Amino acid sequence: MTGIKDRSQNKKIWNKKFSMNQPDQQQNRSKAKSSSWTIWIVVFLVLYFVLQSQQDQKKLPNQQREVVQKDKSISTSGEPTGAKAIPASNETIHQTQIKKNKGALHPGFKQQADSGTSQKKTQPITTSPTKAKLTPANSNRPPPTDSSKSTAKSQPELGQLRELGGKVWESAAGLRYGPGSQEKHRLLHIMRHAEDQPNRPGKHGVFLGDGERKKILALIDEAYLKALKGGRKVAKKQEGNRVVYTVDMGRRIGFVGGKVGNKQGKPAASKIRLVLEGTNVITAFPL
Amino acid sequence: MYYIGTCPFCEQGNLGVRICSKTEHAVILCDECDALWVSPEITEKPVFLEEPNLPCPYCLGNLMDAPARWASLGEIFMRGWISTIKGETD
Numbered sequence: 001m002t003g004i005k006d007r008s009q010n011k012k013i014w015n016k017k018f019s020m021n022q023p024d025q026q027q028n029r030s031k032a033k034s035s036s037w038t039i040w041i042v043v044f045l046v047l048y049f050v051l052q053s054q055q056d057q058k059k060l061p062n063q064q065r066e067v068v069q070k071d072k073s074i075s076t077s078g079e080p081t082g083a084k085a086i087p088a089s090n091e092t093i094h095q096t097q098i099k100k101n102k103g104a105l106h107p108g109f110k111q112q113a114d115s116g117t118s119q120k121k122t123q124p125i126t127t128s129p130t131k132a133k134l135t136p137a138n139s140n141r142p143p144p145t146d147s148s149k150s151t152a153k154s155q156p157e158l159g160q161l162r163e164l165g166g167k168v169w170e171s172a173a174g175l176r177y178g179p180g181s182q183e184k185h186r187l188l189h190i191m192r193h194a195e196d197q198p199n200r201p202g203k204h205g206v207f208l209g210d211g212e213r214k215k216i217l218a219l220i221d222e223a224y225l226k227a228l229k230g231g232r233k234v235a236k237k238q239e240g241n242r243v244v245y246t247v248d249m250g251r252r253i254g255f256v257g258g259k260v261g262n263k264q265g266k267p268a269a270s271k272i273r274l275v276l277e278g279t280n281v282i283t284a285f286p287l
Numbered sequence: 288m289y290y291i292g293t294c295p296f297c298e299q300g301n302l303g304v305r306i307c308s309k310t311e312h313a314v315i316l317c318d319e320c321d322a323l324w325v326s327p328e329i330t331e332k333p334v335f336l337e338e339p340n341l342p343c344p345y346c347l348g349n350l351m352d353a354p355a356r357w358a359s360l361g362e363i364f365m366r367g368w369i370s371t372i373k374g375e376t377d
């Protein structure tokens with residue numbers, strides 16, 4: 001009997017204990033939960049910041065390496081891509097190489113390149129050579145793709161003119177158009193060959209190009225560059241300071257008009273005749 | 288412009304009779320390449336005057352500035368060159 005009593009008493013005590021201990025345990029559990037959350041948050045934040053700082057450190061050298069690699073490729077190849085992304089010191093080398101390349105083509109190009117350099121020199125300098133290893137983030141320079149586009153644009157296209165003063169214009173290939181002829185200017189004289197003159201006695205060469213001056217001048221530039229190269233497709237005749245080049249362009253570049261041309265059904269013209277005095281254009285026409 | 292033929296130098300231009308700015312002298316001038324002959328005898332080599340004014344080979348005038356002009360039929364006749372004329376351009 002006493003055993004049973006003891007057991008029931010123990011049970012009661014146990015129950016009592018249990019019932020009294022329950023709120024404490026709940027509190028402890030919630031405390032433990034909240035503290036574990038805090039730890040997780042702290043751990044997460046610490047990890048986040050550590051990883052973030054590591055990523056930043058990784059990014060910086062990569063970007064700098066990219067810039068340096070671009071510099072190397074530019075300075076060795078001489079390609080005008082990404083010219084604005086290169087540091088000032090390499091930019092000078094790059095410009096010198098452009099000058100060399102253009103100079104080999106024609107002095108006119110050299111002057112163009114010179115003017116390009118001077119233009120760049122006059123541009124506001126936003127970075128000093130010591131800041132050459134700028135990261136794209138803090139650089140004022142445009143992205144390399146854009147800069148390569150702008151560099152390509154800065155190159156003179158064939159047929160493009162620039163004014164030299166005194167009513168003289170120089171083409172991309174270095175031909176000069178100035179005052180002269182019955183039309184008072186060589187450009188106007190050349191443009192007589194932009195369209196047919198069916199009543200003109202003899203032949204009258206007419207350039208393709210829909211009468212657009214730039215297209216016609218581009219053809220003349222192309223013919224001149226071919227003439228300078230020489231070869232089988234170039235015939236040269238000299239009389240005093242006059243030089244006449246007849247250049248076979250290897251394709252239709254116009255037609256023969258005038259009275260004779262019209263009689264013959266406007267035959268295709270694949271040659272350009274250039275009459276020059278030095279680099280001064282006297283006339284040019286298809287034949 | 289009255290012309291005497293096609294320029295043998297550029298093989299495109301028409302050769303006209305040009306009166307200088309002093310209106311005294313006449314020469315043969317190509318309207319395409321400015322090649323010049325002092326007479327209609329164009330079998331000789333052409334002369335190339337200084338561009339762009341083309342000074343008259345006989346006087347202080349030139350072939351570009353008014354009253355320099357393409358000769359009229361009368362002016363050509365006066366110089367005895369009328370027989371060399373092949374026709375007139377527009």
Ligand SMILES: [Zn+2]
Nearest residue numbers: 294297317320
């Ligand atoms: Zn001629």
